[in-house]
Amino acid sequence: MEAVGGYAAGVYLRSPTTGLLLMAVFTGLPLQLFRPWWRMQVNRPYPVAEAYRSGQAVHLPDAESAMRRFPQLTAGLPFPFGSLYEPVTAGTERFGVLVVLREATPGIPVGTADRERLRGAAEQLAADLTALAAAGARTLWEGDPVGVPAPPPEAGAEGARRAADRLAQAVLSLDREGRIGYVNTAAEDLLGVDGPHLRGRLLWEALPWLGHPAYEDHFRAGFMSGEPVHFPARRGRHAPGQWLSVDLYPAADGVTLTLGTSAKPAYAPESRAGPDVGADADMDVDADMDAYEDLDASADEASALYRPVALAIALTEAVTARQVSAVVTEELLPAFGGRQLAIYLLDERHLHLAWETGFPQGFLDRFDGVSLDVRLPGVETLTTGRPMFFESMQHLAAAYPGIPLDADVGARAFLPLIASGRPVGSCILGFDSPRGFSPEDRTVLTALAGLIAQALARARRYDSEVELARGLQSALLPHRLPVREHVDTVGRYLPGTQGMEVGGDWYDVVETGTGLLALVIGDVQGHGVAAAATMGQLRSAVRAFALSGSTPTQVVSGTNQLLIDLDPGQFASCCYMLLDPESGSVTAARAGHPQPLLRHPDGRTEVLDLAGGVVLGIDLEASYPVTELRLRTGSVLALYTDGLVEKPGLDIDVGVERLRTALAAARPSPLTETADRLISEAGNTADRPDDIALLLASRTGGDP
Numbered sequence: 001m002e003a004v005g006g007y008a009a010g011v012y013l014r015s016p017t018t019g020l021l022l023m024a025v026f027t028g029l030p031l032q033l034f035r036p037w038w039r040m041q042v043n044r045p046y047p048v049a050e051a052y053r054s055g056q057a058v059h060l061p062d063a064e065s066a067m068r069r070f071p072q073l074t075a076g077l078p079f080p081f082g083s084l085y086e087p088v089t090a091g092t093e094r095f096g097v098l099v100v101l102r103e104a105t106p107g108i109p110v111g112t113a114d115r116e117r118l119r120g121a122a123e124q125l126a127a128d129l130t131a132l133a134a135a136g137a138r139t140l141w142e143g144d145p146v147g148v149p150a151p152p153p154e155a156g157a158e159g160a161r162r163a164a165d166r167l168a169q170a171v172l173s174l175d176r177e178g179r180i181g182y183v184n185t186a187a188e189d190l191l192g193v194d195g196p197h198l199r200g201r202l203l204w205e206a207l208p209w210l211g212h213p214a215y216e217d218h219f220r221a222g223f224m225s226g227e228p229v230h231f232p233a234r235r236g237r238h239a240p241g242q243w244l245s246v247d248l249y250p251a252a253d254g255v256t257l258t259l260g261t262s263a264k265p266a267y268a269p270e271s272r273a274g275p276d277v278g279a280d281a282d283m284d285v286d287a288d289m290d291a292y293e294d295l296d297a298s299a300d301e302a303s304a305l306y307r308p309v310a311l312a313i314a315l316t317e318a319v320t321a322r323q324v325s326a327v328v329t330e331e332l333l334p335a336f337g338g339r340q341l342a343i344y345l346l347d348e349r350h351l352h353l354a355w356e357t358g359f360p361q362g363f364l365d366r367f368d369g370v371s372l373d374v375r376l377p378g379v380e381t382l383t384t385g386r387p388m389f390f391e392s393m394q395h396l397a398a399a400y401p402g403i404p405l406d407a408d409v410g411a412r413a414f415l416p417l418i419a420s421g422r423p424v425g426s427c428i429l430g431f432d433s434p435r436g437f438s439p440e441d442r443t444v445l446t447a448l449a450g451l452i453a454q455a456l457a458r459a460r461r462y463d464s465e466v467e468l469a470r471g472l473q474s475a476l477l478p479h480r481l482p483v484r485e486h487v488d489t490v491g492r493y494l495p496g497t498q499g500m501e502v503g504g505d506w507y508d509v510v511e512t513g514t515g516l517l518a519l520v521i522g523d524v525q526g527h528g529v530a531a532a533a534t535m536g537q538l539r540s541a542v543r544a545f546a547l548s549g550s551t552p553t554q555v556v557s558g559t560n561q562l563l564i565d566l567d568p569g570q571f572a573s574c575c576y577m578l579l580d581p582e583s584g585s586v587t588a589a590r591a592g593h594p595q596p597l598l599r600h601p602d603g604r605t606e607v608l609d610l611a612g613g614v615v616l617g618i619d620l621e622a623s624y625p626v627t628e629l630r631l632r633t634g635s636v637l638a639l640y641t642d643g644l645v646e647k648p649g650l651d652i653d654v655g656v657e658r659l660r661t662a663l664a665a666a667r668p669s670p671l672t673e674t675a676d677r678l679i680s681e682a683g684n685t686a687d688r689p690d691d692i693a694l695l696l697a698s699r700t701g702g703d704p
Contacts, residue, residue, distance in 0.1 A: 001028060003121075004084065004114040006100040007176060007252060011088070011125070012040060012048055013096035013141035019043060021052060021096060024141040027148035028101070029223050030178035032204065033216055036076065038145055045072050045454075051085040051097045057119070058085040059110040063443055068385065068418055071450025078443045079225040080104045086118045090126040095139055098122045103226055103252075150177055170259035176223070178203045181254070190244075190259060203257070209235050210246070222248035222255060227439075321345070321459040325355035328452055333358075333429070336441070340406075340430025344378060345456065346423050351379060358430060363406045376403065381414040382426045387446045388414040392434040411435045413445060417453035424453045424460075481509045484517055486581040486633075486702040490675040494643075494692040504531035504572065505641045505693035506539050510546040517581055518546040518555075521639040521695050522574040523593065525615075534568050538616070542576065552576050552589035556616070556624040560591065563617035571617035575610070575639055582702045584631040589624045591616050594642055594656065597663055601634030605664035607656060633704050636668050637697040643690035644679070671698045 001009035008028030012021040021040040042049045047058040047070050060066045063080045066073055082104045088095040098121060129139050161182065164171050170187035172180055179202055183195040191198075191207070204211035215233060222229040229248040249256040325343050333341055340358035344351040344367075353368040370376060372383055377400060381388050390396040390412045393405055411431040417424040427449055437445075481489045491507045504524025512518055520542050524531045541562050545555040555576050563572060573593035579586050588596075590612030599605040611625040631637060638659070645655030659678065666674045675696050 001100055003117045004100055004102065006084075006102040008101040010099050010145065011096055012052070012099065013088075013139065014094070016140050016142060021048065022141045022143075023145040024096070025146050025148055027150065028176050030202070030204075030219070031145060031147050032211075033178075033220055033223070046070055047073060047083065047085045048097050048099060051087045052094060055087050055089055055094065057087065057115065059115065060084070061108060061110055062104040062106040064106065064386075064446070067443075067446045067450050068421065071447050071454065074443065074447035075451060077220065077224065078440065078447055079221050080106075080227075080439070080443065081224045082110075084110060084114070084118055086122040088122045088126045088129070090130045093126075093130065093133075095126055095129045096141075098125060101224070147177065150175055172198070172203075172257045172259075174203060174255040174257055176254060178219075178223075178255075180206055187259065190261075209233065215246075218246070219248070221440075222250050226250050226252075321354055321456055324452065324455045324459050327455075328427070329355075329357050332448060332452075336429070336445070337431060337435075338429045339432045340428070342378075342428040342430075343417075343425060343452075343456075344427075345425040345460070346372075346382065351382070351425060354425070360406050363404075366404065376400070377412075377414045378426045378428055381416045382418075382423050385416050385418060387416060387442065387449065389437040389442060390414075391436055406430075407432075409433060411437075413437065415445060415449035415452075417449055417456060419450070419453040419457040422457070424457050427452060478508055482511050482517070484511070484581050486700055487517060487579065488671045488696075488698045488700055489517075489519070490671045490696045492675050492679045492692075492694040494679060504535040504570075505643065505691045506535045507639070507693045507695040508539055508543060509695070509697075510543050512546050512549060512578070514549050515580075517579045517697075518542075519577040519579060519637070519639060519695060519697055520546075520574070521593065521641065521693055522572055523641045523643075523693070524572040525570050530568065531570065534563075534566075534570050534572070537566065538563065538572055538574070542574070552578050552587050552626050553624050556589045556591050556613075557622070560616040560622055560624075561620060564620050568617075571615045573615050573641075577637070577639070579631065579637075579697065581699070584633070584635075584699050584703060586629050586631055586637075588627050588629070590627075591622075591624055594640065594645065594652075596640075597638040597656075597660055598629075598631075599636040599638070599663050599666075599668065601632055601668075603664055605660050607660060631697075631699045633699050633701060634668060635699050636663065636671070636674065638663055638678070639695040639697075641691070641693045643692040644694060646690065668698060671696055674698075 001007075006028070008026070010026035011024050013024040014020075015022045019042045021042060023034075023038045023040075026034070040046060040048050042052050047060060047066075050070070051058045058069075060069070060083045062082055063074060063078075066083070082102045084100045084102070086098045088098055098118065100118065133139050161184075164182070164184040165186075167184060168186055170190045171182075171184040172187055173182035174180060179200060180198045183198050188195055193206070198206045210233060212233075215231065218229050218231045221227070227250070229250075231246055233244050233246045235244050243261075245260040247258045247260075249258075325341075328343070329341055333339070341356065342353065342359065342364055343355040345354045349372050350369050351367075351372070353364055356364050367376065367378065370379060372379055377388050377390075377396070390399065393408055393410050393412070396412055397403065397405060407430075409432070411434050413429040415427040415429070417427055429445070478491065481491055489509045491509070493505065493507070504522075504526060506520075506522050506524075508518075508520040510518040510520065520539075522535070522538060522542075524535045524538065538559055541559050542555060545558050550558065556574060559574065563570075572591075574591045575588065575593040575596060576590075577586055577588040577596070588610050590610045592612065592615030595610060596608050597605060598608050608627075608629070610627040613622045613624040640659070642652065645659050646652050647655060662678055663674070666677050668674065675694060678696075679692065679694055
């Protein structure tokens, strides 16, 4: 740690749980402040996991490099610091990762000498662990990390003590692990505790009220950034002189903490609590106590950490580019008091407007489709990879003479959207009045831009896959059904709307070589291209078996064997019915599919009880018995997939009964109207989690 100029270091090791790294040892910073990072899944987008997975070192000299490559790291630790990650490996054996934290060196990459020192330390550690393993010792880590103690905190020189004791302000000296060294007389008087009872103890153990979660982000900022931090703290819920102003002054060898009495919470101009909290100097004490009566409720306002967390959680649920943009509008703008938002996406070296809100109608149209060669802030923020902040419209106009402005007063932030080193687009945030952008604001906004970029890149890939799947499924579903005397058939298909995924539902009507008509419906488990492709294979198989004159049992059993042989990692349900249009006789086989409905000529409608076997693709020895029935003239047979009858939170039997009632109330002719009526309720549902297939067959003539 010291050799590469670090102030903290640790080692992650493998654990008995596959894919989980645990922090084994750590020094230089208070362990409890970093509890969220004690565990690290190897598939997470964090530098520790990346170094372990790839076996390559990760060097992040400053916050900007961390934002570009690992926005999730910066979202949780939005402070200016540098970090180095060296995999601990011996041949093909991966033990873990060596981590060093140090002060940021903006624009200056990690030097060769430091890289070699870190690599040498990791190689020595790997050799020692290899020797331990050869001796029969376990090299897997279990439990919490061990803190490597620094030298005991020093009380300081007598002259310094006397000078500090003359101060009326309470002063405490902390080492880099948060242990109390020196305590001046004012601090003893304010806290009502003698110095000997405080020295050598962790700050949060000696003064538990400073251990509240609302203050953790402030302490992280002070210990990691090296910059002063100021915030109010409540000394117990009902203690006299409840509110104290807390000031942290960090340095390489420790942190000076001062405490001052405060009638109300007083935030510094760049407080992490946000611009609105405590900004009114005339707010009376009672109003302050009401505003802060529940400290837990104010924790979200007291820490900028919760801004990126809230947005990140919402972004994980956004699937399409439009949903991502809507989440940014709903979560990001209110958090920073913004009024305008525009998102441009990159396509073939041109930026195209994908989303806007708050700008005058038509104002942004002139910038739609601009080339990367044009000198505009929205372009240059992407081409340089650097965010741009203009605290007033005058600053923006001065930097870009002649640029059209939508307002005379306000502020603008231009953020590059870069995901895993690849440009995605740019984001513009607008504010109605001039405002400053503190270092913390800039850090958080840039980190959020990385999260947005990754969500948009994922959404664009997803949109491409959905388009491919829809095209594939559209090509595989029948474009028209055969027309036969004495029988009408109608099919309907609706894709799911929740997540915009295409499923594997299908239906078909096949004219067999023996004059019979095969009615088929099926549902492949899963969604997307894979489900659509599997659906196409099964539909082709069923059609081939039907055309060869196979019995229902042979068709379903043969399709089951084919799916097992293909081994796509999916299973499917299916219902196959062979209808004689002249006599109305039906033989049916079912594989885990919902029971069909039968509407009799008199309107009585029932749920059929067809014998069946397990779903396709599970058991090679599965049997599929046949059920025989007769379809009288005027009867309607309804085959459907579970998307038509299933709703979250409701039993499927309730949905089947609803469908049965609707079929009983429908007019049997024309059949197209019946199909539209049965599917209309589901079609009008905006939030449909699954796709739907419906196949109706009505016997119109032949033997009564």
